Amino acid sequence: MKGPLLKITNLSKRYDGNKIALKNITLEIQPKEFVVIIGPSGAGKSTLIRCLNQLVKPSEGEIIFDGEDISKAKGKKLRQLRGKIGMIFQHYNLISRTNVLKNVLNGKLGSVPFWVSTFGLYSQEDRLQAYNLLKTVGLQDSLYQQAKDLSGGQMQRVGICRALMQEPSLILADEPIASLDPKSSEVVMDYLKKVTEERDLTCIVNLHQVEVAKKYATRIIGVREGEIVFDGTSEELSEDIIKNIYHLPEKKQEVILPVPGFVAEGEAVYE
């Protein structure tokens, strides 16, 4: 048996020197797992997932992906490792004035020389692969539509195709359905689950909908204020644990709104 696909040790992230987003995260992820990270907004889910492919530079800690330390990788090495990690975004992050086919082919950027991407000299095999991916999500008729003319659900399906075009071994999805309606959300999540199973991929998804997490995840990780507070299966995620994940120590909320002491002749008088 091969070791873990991803091994995170003592990962911490501080923004601007003081605000702590992640505290000493240690985590192992095995191949073929479908991990869903849940937690309230601001808990550090997004930071965690972005540290994995170095879109956010961790302050401390080590991330071993596929036997290599991605947190130390730079330049070409980092781009190669990123090429093996597909990513899906909440706001899809498609290039809006580029057509659907080219957006999917952008997934190849990490593995083709720059003159190929600059002059659009992608091989016919690559083009066919992109076409086939789009066909599986039912977008084969929109190849030459500009991405900006698609609906949110369609954009996210293109986003998934772009990630798969990389032929990754790991897929990261940062709130992939947070901007979608329930129907599109289901289509996107079903497809994500289906392709990761078919291709034996490992998938890490940030979600804030606990119900969706329970439906799809093989493993759920609860994050609260930058720390892992739960790590287990859907069955183990009880109501009490959910409350614990989403419960925040009450903060003093003082709303400082000046209230006029009294009103004289239509003018508010502040003391």
Place this chain on the structure above:
Amino acid sequence: MNSSGHNPSVPLQQMSVIKRRLTYMMVLVFITFPFIYLKVNPLEILTAYPSIVSFFGENFFPPDFSGFKNYVPLIIETLLFAVVGTYISAILAFILGLAMSENINPIALVRWLVRTFSSLVRNIPVLVWASLLVYIFGIGSMVGLLALILATLGFLTRSYAETIDDIADTKLEALKANGASPIQVIVNGLMPEFIPSWVNWTLFSFEINIRASAILGMVGAGGIGIMIQTNIRLFKYQEALALIITLVILILLTEFAVTKIRKAIL
């Protein structure tokens, strides 16, 4: 209504009495002070109009188009100044815009240098550039072109850099995650997203440049401006008017064409 009581009523805005009165006062000073300082009677400005109109009517009409064909090369020169000045600045400004963008260029010193350069050239008016360059290079077409390029370059660099920063902030993250190199991120991500603003800013500066190019001649930097000035100095007002009319038509045609191009591209 009960205005003297202490019934709670809701004020429309949160502005104290003092602050409001202060604002009124400042507006008043702003309006009146310049006239006092400049010792200009606003009424005199109004009463001056009839004499302007009559002088204009007596001396400038009818426009004299008899020498028109002599001016054609100058009109073409004026137009080409604007065309060449704009496209050269557009290319250079794109490169400088990339160098000035925080999200593209990680080297702070280079960003600072480009920003300083662009605000320096931008804040010197094109006519000042032209008269300065005339001293250095002498009278001629190159001076006009150089002045236009410098002024446009400063303006476009900043506009481009701001747009590039906006785009690079969000969308390009995805391509980085794909493993794209910085050049690939620029070519495959930034450039397609940048085209609409690029077209907009560039056409906008072309409209400015055609006006600027028309007055460059007044300091000896080439174009139609020199003839307008010469004719006025020689009291050939009717010929001057013919030139001014030609200029207005040229500018209107440019605006019309720019609007059409904008619609076709965007």
